[in-house]
Amino acid sequence: MRNILCYGDSNTWGCRPITQFGVNERYGPDVRWPGVMQAALGATYKVIEEGLNGRTTVFDDPIMGAHRNGKTYLAPCLETHMPLDLVIIMLGTNDMKPRFAGTAFDVACGAGALLSMVKNPVGGWVGDLPKTLLIAPPPIGKLTTLSGVLEGGHERSNKLAGEMERIADMLGSPFLDAGQHIQSSPADGVHLEAEDHLILGQVVAAKSQEILN
Known part of the structure; x- marks a missing residue:
C-alpha cells in the first residue's frame, strides 16, 4: 500500500465556488481532486485528504x-x-491576502519551509x-466575489508558479503547475469547478505514479 498525503487549503477540502460570500459548500468525496486521484490510482494506494x-x-x-498556519x-x-x-x-492562494503583504517569492519560500519539514x-x-x-x-481570477479579501492577488499569483518551481528545484522536489491544466472558477476567482477537480485529480495521480515508480 502506497500512502499519499494531500496537504492543502479549501481547494483540497473541496469548497465549491462561492456565489454568495460566506457560504462554503463542499463537493462530495468522489468529486474532490484527492478523491478523483484515489479512483485513478486504485486500491494499492491510499490518498489522505488534509x-x-x-x-x-x-x-x-x-x-x-x-x-x-500550515507550518x-x-x-x-x-x-x-x-x-x-x-x-x-498545494498552498499559496490564501497567502495572497493583503493582510499578509507577501510577494510571490515570500509565498514560495513559505512553501519551501513546508517541504523542508517533510524532508526533515x-x-x-x-x-x-x-x-x-x-x-x-492556479492563479487567482480577476473577477471575484472575494476581491475584498484577495485584492491584488491576481497580479501576484501570476508570478507564483515560477517562484515555486525555483524553490522546488532548490530543494530537490518534483513540481507541478496546476495553472497549466486548470483555472480558478470565474464565479469567485479562487475555487475550482467540478470539471477542474476531475482534471487536477487525474493529472496529480499520473504525476504521483511517475514519482513513486
Missing part, C-alpha cells in the same frame, strides 16, 4: 485564526499519518522518508 479552508503556508491569520499543523499531521510514501503540498521530520519517524510534490495553485 485540506483546511483558509490555510496558509506559514502565516498566522489574525482574522480566521492562528490554526490556519503549525504539518508536523503532527505527518506523524499522525506515517508511514507516508508521498506528501503533496521531527520525532520518531516510521519508515522511509516520504517523497514530495509541490503544486502551485
Whole structure:
C-alpha cells in the first residue's frame, strides 16, 4: 500500500465556488481532486485528504485564526499519518491576502519551509522518508466575489508558479503547475469547478505514479 498525503487549503477540502460570500459548500468525496486521484490510482494506494479552508503556508491569520498556519499543523499531521510514501503540498492562494503583504517569492519560500519539514521530520519517524510534490495553485481570477479579501492577488499569483518551481528545484522536489491544466472558477476567482477537480485529480495521480515508480 502506497500512502499519499494531500496537504492543502479549501481547494483540497473541496469548497465549491462561492456565489454568495460566506457560504462554503463542499463537493462530495468522489468529486474532490484527492478523491478523483484515489479512483485513478486504485486500491494499492491510499490518498489522505488534509485540506483546511483558509490555510496558509506559514502565516498566522489574525482574522480566521492562528490554526490556519500550515507550518503549525504539518508536523503532527505527518506523524499522525506515517508511514507516508508521498506528501503533496498545494498552498499559496490564501497567502495572497493583503493582510499578509507577501510577494510571490515570500509565498514560495513559505512553501519551501513546508517541504523542508517533510524532508526533515521531527520525532520518531516510521519508515522511509516520504517523497514530495509541490503544486502551485492556479492563479487567482480577476473577477471575484472575494476581491475584498484577495485584492491584488491576481497580479501576484501570476508570478507564483515560477517562484515555486525555483524553490522546488532548490530543494530537490518534483513540481507541478496546476495553472497549466486548470483555472480558478470565474464565479469567485479562487475555487475550482467540478470539471477542474476531475482534471487536477487525474493529472496529480499520473504525476504521483511517475514519482513513486
